[in-house]
Amino acid sequence: GESVGLHLPTLSVQEGDNSIINCAYSNSASDYFIWYKQESGKGPQFIIDIRSNMDKRQGQRVTVLLNKTVKHLSLQIAATQPGDSAVYFCARAADKLIFGTGTRLQVFP
Amino acid sequence: EADIYQTPRYLVIGTGKKITLECSQTMGHDKMYWYQQDPGMELHLIHYSYGVNSTEKGDLSSESTVSRIRTEHFPLTLESARPSHTSQYLCASSGTGTANSYEQYFGPGTRLTVT
Numbered sequence: 001g002e003s004v005g006l007h008l009p010t011l012s013v014q015e016g017d018n019s020i021i022n023c024a025y026s027n028s029a030s031d032y033f034i035w036y037k038q039e040s041g042k043g044p045q046f047i048i049d050i051r052s053n054m055d056k057r058q059g060q061r062v063t064v065l066l067n068k069t070v071k072h073l074s075l076q077i078a079a080t081q082p083g084d085s086a087v088y089f090c091a092r093a094a095d096k097l098i099f100g101t102g103t104r105l106q107v108f109p
Numbered sequence: 110e111a112d113i114y115q116t117p118r119y120l121v122i123g124t125g126k127k128i129t130l131e132c133s134q135t136m137g138h139d140k141m142y143w144y145q146q147d148p149g150m151e152l153h154l155i156h157y158s159y160g161v162n163s164t165e166k167g168d169l170s171s172e173s174t175v176s177r178i179r180t181e182h183f184p185l186t187l188e189s190a191r192p193s194h195t196s197q198y199l200c201a202s203s204g205t206g207t208a209n210s211y212e213q214y215f216g217p218g219t220r221l222t223v224t
Contacts, residue, residue, distance in 0.1 A: 008149055032211050043199050043215030044152070089152065093211040096142070097203075099152045 008087060010104040019077040021103045023090035026071060030092035035064060035075045038087045038102075047075070047088075082107050112136050115200050115216035122190055123224055130185045130219045132200030141183040142213060144199040145169060152199070158183055190223045197221070 031052040036044035090100040113134040143156040154167030158177040201213040
């Protein structure tokens with residue numbers, strides 16, 4: 001079938017290393033951001049969220065950083081494991097969620 | 110675990126056939142969405158609904174249509190399938206009145222192949 005959109009950028013990391021996935025946004029009106037993980041053949045799953053009145057939020061092995069000054073969002077994964085291999089999407093809330101392009105994370109031994 | 114279901118998971122069908130992709134959620138969410146996604150590519154919103162009898166076109170133009178007669182059900186229909194419709198179709202839902210009303214819960218997707 002005809003493809004739409006851009007091929008996703010890829011981040012390759014070694015197992016055990018930390019991963020940092022970045023996302024830039026252009027609209028300052030959003031007050032809520034989400035990171036999703038999509039494994040092959042599955043729908044996206046919620047990882048972590050952050051509100052615009054926060055700079056940092058931590059979960060289990062994941063940390064999201066929000067820099068409103070430069071309109072940048074990042075997802076940090078500590079001690080990356082093979083099970084972390086997936087496509088990661090950032091999304092910002094408008095009247096509905098606006099998804100970013102996505103980044104493919106590949107973990108090699 | 111999100112309670113949102115899509116059937117079929119995989120569908121191979123010939124050109125010109127009418128197809129309906131089913132999506133149901135048991136969370137009582139008022140908002141539902143359909144996305145189209147080619148393998149390894151971005152998510153594109155094609156339809157959404159904010160409640161019963163409400164449907165809107167998304168950001169990506171699509172020849173498909175949707176209906177929302179019941180809160181829990183949001184089927185997508187293609188009247189005449191073509192090879193260009195080959196893609197993965199993802200359904201999602203979100204609810205108002207909850208702590209995370211923006212968070213969307215996704216189904217497993219339907220991978221459609223039109224030959």
